Amino acid sequence: MGFRMIQQHWDEFWQQGYITTFGLPLVNNYTGKLRELWEEIFSNLDSGTELLDLATGNGAIPCIAYSTLKKANKFANICAIDRAKIPASIPASPEINEAREHIHFFGDSSCEELIFPDNKFDLITSQFGIEYSEWKQSLPEAHRVLKPGGECHFFCHCDRSALIISTQSDLEVYESALEEMKIFEHAINFTKNFQSIGETKLACTTTLNNAVNCLQAKHKGHDLCQIIVNETSQQLKRLNSTSAELVRESLETIRKSFRAAQGRQKDMLSAALSKKDVTYISQFARDIGFDKVKAVDFSQDGDLVGVYISLTK
Numbered sequence: 001m002g003f004r005m006i007q008q009h010w011d012e013f014w015q016q017g018y019i020t021t022f023g024l025p026l027v028n029n030y031t032g033k034l035r036e037l038w039e040e041i042f043s044n045l046d047s048g049t050e051l052l053d054l055a056t057g058n059g060a061i062p063c064i065a066y067s068t069l070k071k072a073n074k075f076a077n078i079c080a081i082d083r084a085k086i087p088a089s090i091p092a093s094p095e096i097n098e099a100r101e102h103i104h105f106f107g108d109s110s111c112e113e114l115i116f117p118d119n120k121f122d123l124i125t126s127q128f129g130i131e132y133s134e135w136k137q138s139l140p141e142a143h144r145v146l147k148p149g150g151e152c153h154f155f156c157h158c159d160r161s162a163l164i165i166s167t168q169s170d171l172e173v174y175e176s177a178l179e180e181m182k183i184f185e186h187a188i189n190f191t192k193n194f195q196s197i198g199e200t201k202l203a204c205t206t207t208l209n210n211a212v213n214c215l216q217a218k219h220k221g222h223d224l225c226q227i228i229v230n231e232t233s234q235q236l237k238r239l240n241s242t243s244a245e246l247v248r249e250s251l252e253t254i255r256k257s258f259r260a261a262q263g264r265q266k267d268m269l270s271a272a273l274s275k276k277d278v279t280y281i282s283q284f285a286r287d288i289g290f291d292k293v294k295a296v297d298f299s300q301d302g303d304l305v306g307v308y309i310s311l312t313k
């Protein structure tokens with residue numbers, strides 16, 4: 001708990017218009033067990049409920065709140081904050097666009113200093129969000145802006161989840177590809193010498209091949225390793241028909257997006273809660289006046305997804 005994030009990764013990610021943290025695979029918002037759990041929580045709300053979502057990103061969770069309530073002909077007043085810059089509109093489905101239009105988004109706004117008056121909200125939610133903040137400040141802030149009798153529902157990453165374990169191995173691949181084997185430096189160097197002849201070209205080709213072979217040997221069969229190698233070689237194949245400068249630009253863009261994904265995954269790993277963190281947070285919540293403190297693991301299809309923390313004021 002407590003780490004330094006590079007905010008720019010998140011600003012850029014949300015500007016790309018994704019609705020969830022997982023990008024293209026979840027282009028129409030969360031599905032499955034997680035979504036059902038949220039729908040269950042939101043279906044119990046009354047019209048006029050004051051709801052706040054913390055570290056909301058582009059508003060996946062408040063969009064589920066809006067849609068669940070709308071189906072029952074009910075409407076809540078929904079606020080959503082994130083420390084990142086949040087775009088006013090994104091290219092999304094009509095359902096998501098309608099929901100987003102009814103949510104009051106506050107970008108550049110942190111969990112540690114909530115911009116709302118005391119006792120405003122009936123419900124505070126966060127999914128894979130509040131654990132990125134400093135609990136020592138964000139939890140008292142959540143308590144302050146919550147009405148007496150109000151509830152917090154937080155779904156958080158935990159360090160034993162399937163996602164966090166696969167993130168750890170992805171980070172090892174990024175580290176090898178980007179920092180250790182310097183695949184992109186060697187690929188860019190290859191484009192610069194593509195037209196040359198003789199020893200210079202041979203040396204560049206050998207260096208690049210060695211780096212790729214080392215990467216593949218170290219991470220045999222790893223999907224991310226194969227993606228990095230495939231994307232790089234696809235670009236290099238374009239050298240036969242496209243200018244070297246354009247290929248270099250594409251390689252730089254791909255490298256930038258891998259670096260950004262690496263940054264977001266590092267944040268996720270640092271945010272994930274250990275069992276000790278959960279014990280600490282539960283005790284701290286009681287100390288600052290929360291009642292009915294509950295923290296349980298939750299799973300989907302047999303895989304541990306994270307820890308669910310619910311608190312009542």
Ligand SMILES: C[S@@+](CC[C@H](N)C(=O)[O-])C[C@H]1O[C@@H](n2cnc3c(N)ncnc32)[C@H](O)[C@@H]1O
Nearest residue numbers: 010021055056057082083084110111127132133
């Ligand atoms: C993994 S994303 C979660 C987004 C969304 N809740 C979801 O489930 O898709 C984490 C978000 O936390 C935000 N964040 C990190 N630290 C924060 C803080 N101290 N206050 C507010 N937002 C923060 C980041 O900008 C990022 O958008």
